Amino acid sequence: MSGKIFIRVCMGPxxxxxxxxxxxxxxxxxxxxxxMPADISSRCIHNQVGCMGLCSKDVLVDVEINGCKSTYExxxxxxxxxxxxxxxxxxxxxxxxxxxxxxKKFLDKQEKVVLxxxxxxxxxxxxxxxxxxxYSSSKKIITSMKPEQLIHEIKLSGLRGRGGAGFPTGxxxxxxxxxxxxxxxxxxxxxxxxxGAFMDRAIIEGNPHLIIEGMxxxxxxxxxxxxxxxxxxxxxxxxxxxxxxxxxxxAKGYLGSNIFGADMSFDIEIKLGAGxxxxxxxxxxxxxxxxxxxxxxxxxxxxVHKGLWGKPTVINNAETLANIxxxxxxxxxxxxxxxxxxxxxxxxFALTGKIRNSGLIEVPMGITLREIIYDIGGGLxxxxxxxxxxxxxxxxxxxxxxxxxxxxxxxxxxxAGCIVGSGGMIVLANDDCMVNIARYFLNFTQSExxxxxxxxxxxxxxxxxxxxxITKGLGEPGDIEKLEKLGNDIRLxxxxxxxxxxxxxxxxxxxYFRDEYEAHIFDxxxxxxxxxxxxxxxxxxxxxxxxxxxxxxxxxxxxxGDKKKPHFIDQKLCIKCGACFxxxxxxxxxxx
Amino acid sequence: MESILKxxxxxxxxxxxxxxxxxxxxxxxLGYIPQEAITYFASxxxxxxxxxxxxxxFYSQFCLKPRGKxxxxxxxxxxxxxxGVDKVVNAVSRRLRLSDNDHTTSDGEFTLEKVACLGxxxxxxxxxxxxxxxxxAAVEKVVKKIDSIARKDDER
Numbered sequence: 001m002s003g004k005i006f007i008r009v010c011m012g013p014x015x016x017x018x019x020x021x022x023x024x025x026x027x028x029x030x031x032x033x034x035x036m037p038a039d040i041s042s043r044c045i046h047n048q049v050g051c052m053g054l055c056s057k058d059v060l061v062d063v064e065i066n067g068c069k070s071t072y073e074x075x076x077x078x079x080x081x082x083x084x085x086x087x088x089x090x091x092x093x094x095x096x097x098x099x100x101x102x103x104k105k106f107l108d109k110q111e112k113v114v115l116x117x118x119x120x121x122x123x124x125x126x127x128x129x130x131x132x133x134x135y136s137s138s139k140k141i142i143t144s145m146k147p148e149q150l151i152h153e154i155k156l157s158g159l160r161g162r163g164g165a166g167f168p169t170g171x172x173x174x175x176x177x178x179x180x181x182x183x184x185x186x187x188x189x190x191x192x193x194x195x196g197a198f199m200d201r202a203i204i205e206g207n208p209h210l211i212i213e214g215m216x217x218x219x220x221x222x223x224x225x226x227x228x229x230x231x232x233x234x235x236x237x238x239x240x241x242x243x244x245x246x247x248x249x250x251a252k253g254y255l256g257s258n259i260f261g262a263d264m265s266f267d268i269e270i271k272l273g274a275g276x277x278x279x280x281x282x283x284x285x286x287x288x289x290x291x292x293x294x295x296x297x298x299x300x301x302x303x304v305h306k307g308l309w310g311k312p313t314v315i316n317n318a319e320t321l322a323n324i325x326x327x328x329x330x331x332x333x334x335x336x337x338x339x340x341x342x343x344x345x346x347x348x349f350a351l352t353g354k355i356r357n358s359g360l361i362e363v364p365m366g367i368t369l370r371e372i373i374y375d376i377g378g379g380l381x382x383x384x385x386x387x388x389x390x391x392x393x394x395x396x397x398x399x400x401x402x403x404x405x406x407x408x409x410x411x412x413x414x415x416a417g418c419i420v421g422s423g424g425m426i427v428l429a430n431d432d433c434m435v436n437i438a439r440y441f442l443n444f445t446q447s448e449x450x451x452x453x454x455x456x457x458x459x460x461x462x463x464x465x466x467x468x469x470i471t472k473g474l475g476e477p478g479d480i481e482k483l484e485k486l487g488n489d490i491r492l493x494x495x496x497x498x499x500x501x502x503x504x505x506x507x508x509x510x511x512y513f514r515d516e517y518e519a520h521i522f523d524x525x526x527x528x529x530x531x532x533x534x535x536x537x538x539x540x541x542x543x544x545x546x547x548x549x550x551x552x553x554x555x556x557x558x559x560x561g562d563k564k565k566p567h568f569i570d571q572k573l574c575i576k577c578g579a580c581f582x583x584x585x586x587x588x589x590x591x592x
Numbered sequence: 593m594e595s596i597l598k599x600x601x602x603x604x605x606x607x608x609x610x611x612x613x614x615x616x617x618x619x620x621x622l623g624y625i626p627q628e629a630i631t632y633f634a635s636x637x638x639x640x641x642x643x644x645x646x647x648x649x650f651y652s653q654f655c656l657k658p659r660g661k662x663x664x665x666x667x668x669x670x671x672x673x674x675x676g677v678d679k680v681v682n683a684v685s686r687r688l689r690l691s692d693n694d695h696t697t698s699d700g701e702f703t704l705e706k707v708a709c710l711g712x713x714x715x716x717x718x719x720x721x722x723x724x725x726x727x728x729a730a731v732e733k734v735v736k737k738i739d740s741i742a743r744k745d746d747e748r
Binding site for chain 1: 608609610611612613615616643646647650651652653654668669670671673674675679682683686707708709710711712713714715716718725726727731
């Protein structure tokens with residue numbers, strides 16, 4: 001045996017949380033042990049990589065010997081020695097720890113473009129990116145292609161914005177190119193506002209140079225020499241890796257003046273978002289970079305004409321920019337072969353919720369929801385069945401289980417009253433209450449409303465009050481109609497995208513799960529058993545051990561009973577907070 | 593504190609639109625944004641205090657009151673919500689005797705913060721304790737960790 005041996009340890013968000021650092025350290029220690037045969041340790045290249053995708057099985061470790069790759073799941077530091085001894089030294093993989101079969105199923109229907117190097121290369125090493133073809137297209141473009149030609153190419157590819165709205169990227173660039181002015185800006189929106197999505201985070205942490213290269217190409221297209229990355233402060237590792245990548249790129253002469261030796265200067269600055277969902281809206285984002293409250297303004301003028309500091313500005317989502325280098329490397333024709341007639345390419349989703357294989361996936365546009373949930377996702381968690389899939393976060397909606405064969409693309413989801421959105425995909429099961437989910441999102445948008453326009457500021461507040469009442473068992477006849485009327489008015493009357501889409505989670509659940517709302521309002525029941533106020537808590541005498549945990553937790557003193565004897569809940573005193581249910585270790589508190 | 597504020601000011605003085613960055617830097621150094629800081633920056637930069645205050649109250653990142661020594665951050669993103677982060681939040685609140693309006697314990701030891709999303713959706717629910725990630729956070733594990741921090745602090 002000869003040739004390199006690659007060991008890759010997943011250090012994506014979940015990989016780190018599961019202890020990826022300790023596993024990598026252990027490989028370090030084991031491979032540098034003096035008893036290790038020298039011909040082995042010299043051939044081993046072990047490093048951290050970004051998110052490998054199958055987060056629910058982290059820490060994942062890839063071992064690749066002579067092009068033959070095996071992946072281990074749930075790796076702990078104490079497993080490292082055996083993996084090294086058996087697999088790397090003796091050549092026999094440790095079968096019981098391999099994730100190969102489930103991983104193969106997880107990957108089979110995926111189409112990795114943006115994520116093709118994520119989880120493969122060391123994100124902190126520019127050479128790793130270059131060795132996979134990185135910076136080759138930007139160099140070629142800047143030294144030999146006209147901006148108009150480049151824009152034509154991107155238009156041909158059919159790439160549309162991945163932030164949610166789906167505006168054609170090439171067209172946006174063309175307008176900005178033609179927009180008058182010496183100074184122009186390009187901004188990468190990595191503020192990932194959807195609470196329940198982490199695609200941008202994973203891409204930046206896993207392959208930060210991809211974003212930089214996408215921005216360089218975009219800057220060349222529109223004629224800009226200054227770019228900003230607007231990124232969430234809650235993602236410290238992504239910020240750190242991006243800073244590191246920018247430094248490396250400057251040192252190579254890919255950022256700065258006369259980049260690639262050509263007559264173009266371009267540099268990138270990082271601006272930290274300060275936690276405001278509304279800053280995903282272009283004009284609000286610009287206000288935030290300018291150091292103001294992130295409040296949107298009326299459009300037109302659009303940012304491509306009048307943006308940051310009043311200059312023409314292009315704002316592209318991080319995933320959109322990540323597509324650009326690949327389109328240029330492989331050609332517009334190749335890209336436009338992927339996906340559907342109207343929605344080209346792939347989309348990255350954060351697949352989470354009550355699903356077996358939660359993680360980061362990339363699928364061709366036009367794949368069915370069924371394939372995502374059951375083939376890639378491996379179906380629902382044991383004992384649960386699918387109720388709905390939520391996409392688009394607070395601006396999106398719920399697709400019911402009956403519509404599982406829907407094609408996942410901009411047009412089909414819009415027709416169903418939903419959106420592709422930025423890529424959050426949350427799987428909801430029979431134990432999730434749709435009224436509660438709608439209330440959750442409205443609570444979010446209501447508190448994130450910037451307060452500038454009345455329909456959004458007051459309208460969402462009124463809707464939330466109604467939903468609050470319904471989930472507390474105080475719903476009244478007519479509430480559903482009020483929600484629909486208000487929702488439609490807010491949609492029409494709000495200034496920006498936040499308000500215009502805020503009612504979507506309510507309206508889409510009303511469309512598909514009206515019976516659940518009715519059960520809450522008329523029968524005062526929560527069929528999914530989530531809304532505490534509509535439930536009755538009681539103690540199962542036969543299994544109660546009398547441990548008194550519930551009595552101690554009860555804030556209203558409703559639970560009585562002697563030690564080691566079954567306890568009892570006084571329904572008159574019970575405030576239905578659910579504390580007893582949460583603390584009981586014997587599942588002796590029931591709610592119905 | 594004054595020297596810290598001076599340093600912050602020096603870093604951003606020449607920059608356009610630096611109000612957000614100044615506040616972020618101040619908070620990362622001091623843990624929160626004291627009234628004195630706003631007064632100081634406003635007079636040095638000739639920007640009305642109300643603008644600083646307006647920005648500081650607009651963004652959820654900023655905190656105008658001192659925070660506890662130990663920070664517990666609960667992710668309230670959608671995935672964490674459906675996976676029951678509320679249970680963890682309730683248990684932590686009970687353990688630390690916090691109310692809806694009180695996020696810091698009276699002895700200044702702990703602060704419980706809820707944030708929109710931490711980006712750990714695939715291992716929801718997620719709670720951070722002083723930056724350490726608790727994925728698939730079980731109530732017992734989180735409370736145990738708080739107990740151990742509280743014990744250590746008592747010993748000191």
